[in-house]
Amino acid sequence: MKTVSPLLPQAQDASGSLEVANPCAACAVRPLAVCSSLTNAELVDLSKVSRHRTLQAGDSLFFEGDEADGYHIIQSGAVKLYKLLEDGRRQIVGFMFKGDLVGQAYQEHHNFTVEALGPTELCHLPKEKFELLIADSGPFSRRLLTLASAGAAAAENQMLLLGRKSALERLASFLLWLSDRARERGEDPARIDVPMSRTDMGDYLGLTVETVSRTVTKLKKAGTIALPDRPIIEITDLPGLTAAAGA
Amino acid sequence: MKTVSPLLPQAQDASGSLEVANPCAACAVRPLAVCSSLTNAELVDLSKVSRHRTLQAGDSLFFEGDEADGYHIIQSGAVKLYKLLEDGRRQIVGFMFKGDLVGQAYQEHHNFTVEALGPTELCHLPKEKFELLIADSGPFSRRLLTLASAGAAAAENQMLLLGRKSALERLASFLLWLSDRARERGEDPARIDVPMSRTDMGDYLGLTVETVSRTVTKLKKAGTIALPDRPIIEITDLPGLTAAAGA
DNA sequence: CGCCAGCTTGAACGAGGTCAACGGGAGTGG
């Protein structure tokens, strides 16, 4: 894995004062990008702290789990966004092109690795500055943006599950998720109320009813879970279930 | 498929003036829900137009493709969100529980059907009123919310692809998506620049390189696509490719 | 020229799908 190129000051055009004052005005992808929603004053301000960055094929912009340091707009080229399982299985959760914004509002850690497909130029916007642009939104808007970021992360995890996990890993991951959600609601995370049918579970996990049923039986026989009475599934071996979930 | 219960006025507690003025204050899920980000004044205002709604198991709240009429917060119970292919294959793209918000900001049409898993109570917020709450956010925040909604819809489509489509359908859908994105960027949608490797395509589509390669060959032999020179794929039979994509 | 990475093709295998049968609990009607 190659390392990224160092940060460079934003290239400035010295030939005209307007461009010097607002390099974003000359940006080729502005009409495509989120920047088109900003005022000239905001752009001038932003351009002072934005940094131009260049990647070659295979270079990584950041890694899954890294602390989020800001947002990136792709000026040219393309990148892939991917997640890995411990054993190396990989799920690409998105491709992004010219004009696209990489990064979700208010995320603290990156949920995927970003790697250039070919020579790629990006504009890096520092986290604080970017978030200042949405700071004047009310708490409700900010809550919605946070929810959207969490939703995106959940969707990416589900893509990893659907694209790369085995039936056993899918079911185990699903039960752990149900358990987490139950805890959030203040319920017992070891004794899950499972309100959906086996068919629904299959349609969520990309499996058939039969496979879900067989896999539930397998976990039950292994002593990982128990089915005391109907809609309840009890997690009797949390470490075992976590291990079965893969990663 | 059962029909939904009729809209009912929000139940009001006549015993105390505070509760009459602000029924949301008594809402059991408020601490969980987005409503916790609203001021009392906003809640009072909102409660005048919000409608309480009850679903029984199997009742649908709305259908994929319906015009979005508003947003819903789940007060009790649980729902499933799903998408269908023409032949009936189904992918559940999410389950939602007490306190969750159903609906993406600024979406015009619902991207999935919502159906109750069991008896479920919801609070319906009309589209206009809800969007008024985020109207004072700057154009940038609104742009980000719109992007997030589009991202969510794309993620749900990808879940359908990964969970329920065959290798041929996955590849065809992917090529059509690349074509659409190329058109957005002002490029020729019939002559796609494919910047990623076969391995990357596989890792995006939940397939192996070999399967991608075989499937590309199959489409080429069928005359649906052509590979004139390396990173270019030409769509020679758009209706054929669309048909191969499934739905 | 030789090496290597990416792509393709073939052959065999296997995880999960398909098809079929059965059992149990809830609802319904006699």
Place this chain on the structure above:
DNA sequence: CCACTCCCGTTGACCTCGTTCAAGCTGGCG
């Protein structure tokens, strides 16, 4: 109360699509 039905979950037997393993092929690059 029982008989019947229906739906859901489970289990078994078989099959298929995509994976795995292996081998060549091609083009770019030192």
